[in-house]
Amino acid sequence: MSTRISSRPSRARTARAPRRPSTGRRRWPRRGTRPSPATSGPTPWRSPCSSRSSGSSAGACAAPAGRTSSSDVFEASTMNWEKNRLVIAGVAFVAILAVAFFVLKKRDADPADDAGDSEEAAELPAIDRDAITALRISRPAEDGEGEREVVRLVKSGETWTLAEPLEADADTTAVNTALDKLEDLEVTGVAATREANHERLEVDDAHAIEVTVEQDGAEPVTLLIGAFGDLGTMVRLPGEERVLTVGGSIKYAFNKDLKDWRNRRVLDIAPDRVVGVTFESAQGGTWTFTRNAQDEWTPIEGQTEIERFGGNKVQSVVASVSRMRAVGFAADDVDVAAAGLQEPTGTVTLVVKPEDAAEGDAAEGEETAPAVVDTESVVLSVGAQREGAEELYLQLQGEPTIYVISKYLADRMRPDATAFQTPEPGSEPEGPAGMPGMPPGMGGPGGPGGQQIPPELMQQIQQQLQQQQAGGGHP
Numbered sequence: 001m002s003t004r005i006s007s008r009p010s011r012a013r014t015a016r017a018p019r020r021p022s023t024g025r026r027r028w029p030r031r032g033t034r035p036s037p038a039t040s041g042p043t044p045w046r047s048p049c050s051s052r053s054s055g056s057s058a059g060a061c062a063a064p065a066g067r068t069s070s071s072d073v074f075e076a077s078t079m080n081w082e083k084n085r086l087v088i089a090g091v092a093f094v095a096i097l098a099v100a101f102f103v104l105k106k107r108d109a110d111p112a113d114d115a116g117d118s119e120e121a122a123e124l125p126a127i128d129r130d131a132i133t134a135l136r137i138s139r140p141a142e143d144g145e146g147e148r149e150v151v152r153l154v155k156s157g158e159t160w161t162l163a164e165p166l167e168a169d170a171d172t173t174a175v176n177t178a179l180d181k182l183e184d185l186e187v188t189g190v191a192a193t194r195e196a197n198h199e200r201l202e203v204d205d206a207h208a209i210e211v212t213v214e215q216d217g218a219e220p221v222t223l224l225i226g227a228f229g230d231l232g233t234m235v236r237l238p239g240e241e242r243v244l245t246v247g248g249s250i251k252y253a254f255n256k257d258l259k260d261w262r263n264r265r266v267l268d269i270a271p272d273r274v275v276g277v278t279f280e281s282a283q284g285g286t287w288t289f290t291r292n293a294q295d296e297w298t299p300i301e302g303q304t305e306i307e308r309f310g311g312n313k314v315q316s317v318v319a320s321v322s323r324m325r326a327v328g329f330a331a332d333d334v335d336v337a338a339a340g341l342q343e344p345t346g347t348v349t350l351v352v353k354p355e356d357a358a359e360g361d362a363a364e365g366e367e368t369a370p371a372v373v374d375t376e377s378v379v380l381s382v383g384a385q386r387e388g389a390e391e392l393y394l395q396l397q398g399e400p401t402i403y404v405i406s407k408y409l410a411d412r413m414r415p416d417a418t419a420f421q422t423p424e425p426g427s428e429p430e431g432p433a434g435m436p437g438m439p440p441g442m443g444g445p446g447g448p449g450g451q452q453i454p455p456e457l458m459q460q461i462q463q464q465l466q467q468q469q470a471g472g473g474h475p
Helices: 057-061 070-109 172-183 311-322 407-412 455-471
Strands: 132-139 149-156 159-164 187-192 209-215 218-229 232-236 243-246 274-281 285-291 297-299 346-352 376-385 391-396 402-406
Touching: 132 172, 187 232, 274 311, 297 311, 311 346, 311 407, 391 407, 402 407
Parallel strands: none
Antiparallel strands: 132 149, 132 209, 149 159, 187 243, 209 218, 218 232, 232 243, 274 285, 274 346, 285 297, 346 376, 376 391, 391 402
16 A cells, blocks of 8 residues: 655644733834735734724723723713703803802992092081071972972971972971981992992982072082982082992982972871861761760760760771871862862861860869860861872861872761771671771771871881892991
């Protein structure tokens, strides 16, 4: 049996060393060597991970456990930004608002961005309250257009009266408030030194309230009163660019309508001086009551009997009428006929004893006989309702002034029998009790009727509350 012997030389097969796992780094060839283009497979300087056909390299190309590539970090950062960008934008927006609020607040609190230190002492001319003889107050029209409203108040003895634009008694409370503010003027600093700030601080000629104070034995002093802020009230002297600040709120004391400078007190009679009263009206009838020796109100004889009559009901109406204060005055073009006072819708007659009326003298142990005193009658007439308002006209007999009162008070002056009745047992209204004769919850002089809170005092209270809520300031 023959054996064929190949003539090819035999090639010894050598075992290849196992390929080291790739570390993801590019392997560069040794210097001076260059791979042949015909060489198959990955080049010596190419990472095995770049060969997509090598299935065995997938595991080797995977990133080692616990190690994060830079691309993963970038991708995670991008995702976090996408998630939180709304939050970041919101925080940035709030920060911008806070900065803007701080800047605006600082500007309002310190409007004197140009004030600096003034070489000249910041002060106002001296004003002596006891030496004041007249006040002239000029303020812009309410609509901002037209002529300025001018009021002139003159002192005669201890009494203040209106001299312009009409002659009338002045309201004592309003005048005293203005005098108090002038007496207590205290400069607290300089708000501005340039004319450019005058309009913003409301001390320019178009917006300022001009107050001229006439004093006995001294030159008149004119003040231009402007806005009120956290630092106080802005005040400027005519002809000066510098704006001063004075402590507290003073503008409200001079920024008043004409009616607020007038005395709106219709009557000022102590209720215990009223010993008789008669109410007459077409809608309520006629009712007359007298005060007896026991200081109790009783109906006169022959009058229709009032079921469950309560004398305190009469006293309540008498107290309101005897201290009556109007809410305003009729317009200049409203006369007696136009106000419906030629044929009143109701009248109230008060029988009033003198202030110094006293009981008659008697010997010890004897009964005291009532002193005979002269009384006077005070008659009030209620007219028609003012057009477009819940108010009616009123006139005090013997005086030309036509007042305006609330409809609530006018209705109390035109009562029917039910106005003098006490409630039936068990029918008392629920809720807090009010003043006698007033609706529940109206238990105070601020409710509708005679003893009303003066409008200028109410305005002052409202302004103080607004200022404290806005900036925490104190008037």
